[in-house]
Amino acid sequence: xxxxxxxxxxxxxxxxxxxxxxxxxxxxxxxxxxxxxxxxxxxxxxxxxxxxxxxxxxxxxxxxxxxxxxxxxxxxxxxxxxxxxxxxxxxxxxxxxxxxxxxxxxxxxxxxxxxxxxxxxxxxxxxxxxxxxxxxxxxxxxxxxxxxxxxx
Amino acid sequence: xxxxxxxxxxxxxxxxxxxxxxxxxxxxxxxxxxxxxxxxxxxxxxxxxxxxxxxxxxxxxxxxxxxxxxxxxxxxxxxxxxxxxxxxxxxxxxxxxxxxxxxxxxxxxxxxxxxxxxxxxxxxxxxxxxxxxxxxxxxxxxxxxxxxxxxxxxxxxxxxxxxxxxxxxxxxxxxxxxxxxxxxxxxxxxxxxxxxxxxxxxxxxxxxxxxxxxxxxxxxxxxxxxxxxxxxxxxxxxxxxxxxxxxxxxxxxxxxxxxxxxxxxxxxxxxxxxxxxxxxxxxxxxxxxxxxxxxxxxxxxxxxxxxxxxxxxxxxxxxxxxxxxxxxxxxxxxxxxxxxxxxxxxxxxxxxxxxxxxxxxxxxxxxxxxxxxxxxxxxxxxxxxxxxxxxxxxxxxxxxxxxxxxxxxxxxxxxxxxxxxxxxxxxxxxxxxxxxxxxxx
Ligand code: FES
Ligand code: FES
Numbered sequence: 001x002x003x004x005x006x007x008x009x010x011x012x013x014x015x016x017x018x019x020x021x022x023x024x025x026x027x028x029x030x031x032x033x034x035x036x037x038x039x040x041x042x043x044x045x046x047x048x049x050x051x052x053x054x055x056x057x058x059x060x061x062x063x064x065x066x067x068x069x070x071x072x073x074x075x076x077x078x079x080x081x082x083x084x085x086x087x088x089x090x091x092x093x094x095x096x097x098x099x100x101x102x103x104x105x106x107x108x109x110x111x112x113x114x115x116x117x118x119x120x121x122x123x124x125x126x127x128x129x130x131x132x133x134x135x136x137x138x139x140x141x142x143x144x145x146x147x148x149x150x151x152x
Numbered sequence: 153x154x155x156x157x158x159x160x161x162x163x164x165x166x167x168x169x170x171x172x173x174x175x176x177x178x179x180x181x182x183x184x185x186x187x188x189x190x191x192x193x194x195x196x197x198x199x200x201x202x203x204x205x206x207x208x209x210x211x212x213x214x215x216x217x218x219x220x221x222x223x224x225x226x227x228x229x230x231x232x233x234x235x236x237x238x239x240x241x242x243x244x245x246x247x248x249x250x251x252x253x254x255x256x257x258x259x260x261x262x263x264x265x266x267x268x269x270x271x272x273x274x275x276x277x278x279x280x281x282x283x284x285x286x287x288x289x290x291x292x293x294x295x296x297x298x299x300x301x302x303x304x305x306x307x308x309x310x311x312x313x314x315x316x317x318x319x320x321x322x323x324x325x326x327x328x329x330x331x332x333x334x335x336x337x338x339x340x341x342x343x344x345x346x347x348x349x350x351x352x353x354x355x356x357x358x359x360x361x362x363x364x365x366x367x368x369x370x371x372x373x374x375x376x377x378x379x380x381x382x383x384x385x386x387x388x389x390x391x392x393x394x395x396x397x398x399x400x401x402x403x404x405x406x407x408x409x410x411x412x413x414x415x416x417x418x419x420x421x422x423x424x425x426x427x428x429x430x431x432x433x434x435x436x437x438x439x440x441x442x443x444x445x446x447x448x449x450x451x452x453x454x455x456x457x458x459x460x461x462x463x464x465x466x467x468x469x470x471x472x473x474x475x476x477x478x479x480x481x482x483x484x485x486x487x488x489x490x491x492x493x494x495x496x497x498x499x500x501x502x503x504x505x506x507x508x509x510x511x512x513x514x515x516x517x518x519x520x521x522x523x524x525x526x527x528x529x530x531x532x533x534x535x536x537x538x539x540x541x542x543x544x545x546x547x548x549x550x551x552x553x554x555x556x557x558x559x560x561x562x563x564x565x566x567x568x569x570x571x572x573x574x575x576x577x578x579x580x581x582x583x584x585x586x587x588x589x590x591x592x593x
Contacts, residue, residue, distance in 0.1 A: 018496075018498075019498050019535045019536070020535070021535060021536075041537070041539040042486040042487050043483070043539065043544075054490070056486060057486040057487075060486055060487045060495075060499065060536060061495065062495055062496060062498040062499070062535070062536070064496055064498070065495040065496050065498070065499075121473065122469070125469060125478065125481070125482075126469075128482040
């Protein structure tokens with residue numbers, strides 16, 4: 001099947017079986033490897049992308065179900081990698097190995113768009129990504145800091 | 153004294169006639185047939201697929217049809233037999249008539265009665281031609297395997313077989329399938345497959361006190377109204393909206409049996425095995441026939457209507473910490489959707505799904521604990537599979553999330569308790585001494 005996917009505002013043509021997970025379309029068909037593969041069963045969040053304004057797990061999204069959706073990946077979070085969260089992530093040394101972090105960033109970005117002043121509980125609820133390195137406290141701190149900056 | 157003598161004679165007559173009856177070899181239309189007809193490999197294999205013989209007569213690591221699968225009965229465990237053409241351990245010496253008696257009548261060549269774990273009450277409906285095809289297939293196209301099966305652990309005197317003939321008198325109905333002239337050919341073909349080879353009722357018809365199926369065709373009200381067996385609840389296959397197939401079109405029923413999925417659901421549990429071994433190999437015409445027949449069975453009506461307030465609540469994060477809704481959001485929603493509608497035909501919906509509103513939550517609990525097996529369609533394993541939550545979620549959490557799902561989006565099914573989950577957790581743990589021994593596959 002051929003699909004036209006809107007990713008980070010740009011149309012992309014892909015030819016894939018309808019059940020192909022979006023994650024593989026992104027990584028293998030389009031070479032957008034910023035989105036990571038962790039578990040493949042929608043439990044870890046390494047593959048988080050935005051679909052029509054929701055942070056979802058691309059490893060369990062059949063491409064057929066997202067044709068026509070507005071898809072945003074880590075590559076499109078900010079053109080120059082200068083999103084507030086990305087800058088803070090560097091400044092506050094959030095990442096350890098970094099593998100889970102593009103998913104963390106996508107989930108965090110979405111949370112802040114929905115909720116400019118998240119509590120710890122809001123963060124725990126929405127950032128349910130798994131980090132093998134245990135960076136959770138730094139992720140939480142950086143999100144609070146970003147919220148402050150974004151509120152101005 | 154005279155009356156006593158008469159009574160004694162009468163008693164002896166009853167015993168002799170009774171003994172003859174319970175051990176006699178029934179007659180078969182193939183009696184005296186010296187030369188069994190031959191067929192192509194494909195013709196015989198197709199009937200064996202439709203009857204799903206391999207499901208019970210093989211073990212996971214064993215050779216095809218060599219038997220050995222442990223099966224539970226109320227009396228103890230029995231083992232499915234070796235039905236390869238090995239003359240010692242298998243059925244290599246069977247004549248066609250003897251084979252027929254085993255398959256359609258439940259009687260071995262020496263007169264021993266077979267436990268009705270073997271669905272011979274369903275196979276009774278097979279045509280003579282299909283029995284002959286099966287015989288040819290097993291005799292000429294299956295590799296003989298010279299391996300014995302384990303001994304049954306049923307103790308004497310419970311292991312005596314002739315009383316099973318009393319079960320036959322009560323529940324067994326002889327006679328091959330008789331087409332209903334009021335219905336079209338497609339319907340009749342479907343009815344034949346469902347009631348006969350397919351033995352769908354083995355799981356989908358509720359069982360009575362003697363584990364008999366409470367109905368063997370559409371004339372019985374309980375036929376295919378859903379059954380609880382081996383830790384799975386097989387839903388009704390009747391035309392009831394939500395509870396059964398009422399919202400499925402005939403094409404969707406056929407697609408489910410052909411590819412293992414449609415927009416309403418995906419095969420899992422025992423049905424996954426029935427799909428992988430049987431329905432996936434059936435022709436489109438036969439599957440359409442099955443669909444036509446099932447769609448014609450009247451079922452329960454339902455006033456289920458999609459209720460979006462659950463979706464809004466999930467999106468707003470408007471629920472208590474540790475609640476079923478929270479667990480759903482974090483563990484389930486990425487696949488089944490915050491709207492409970494799944495993703496097309498690849499990830500099944502939970503809103504208004506038969507599995508989510510079943511009167512018994514056993515299938516849902518089992519599936520959450522143990523995940524789904526591999527669905528193989530067209531030789532390709534599925535891309536999306538329910539993972540097991542046995543380790544990540546405890547009994548209370550599984551009960552909470554299932555209670556939530558069973559009452560979300562308009563679903564209106566009973567709550568699930570942590571005790572129910574604990575029970576199935578133990579009975580599906582291979583290390584447990586309470587592990588379920590399958591009665592049917
Ligand atoms: S890779 Fe998608 S959630 Fe883990
Ligand atoms: S930083 Fe290593 S997995 Fe999260």
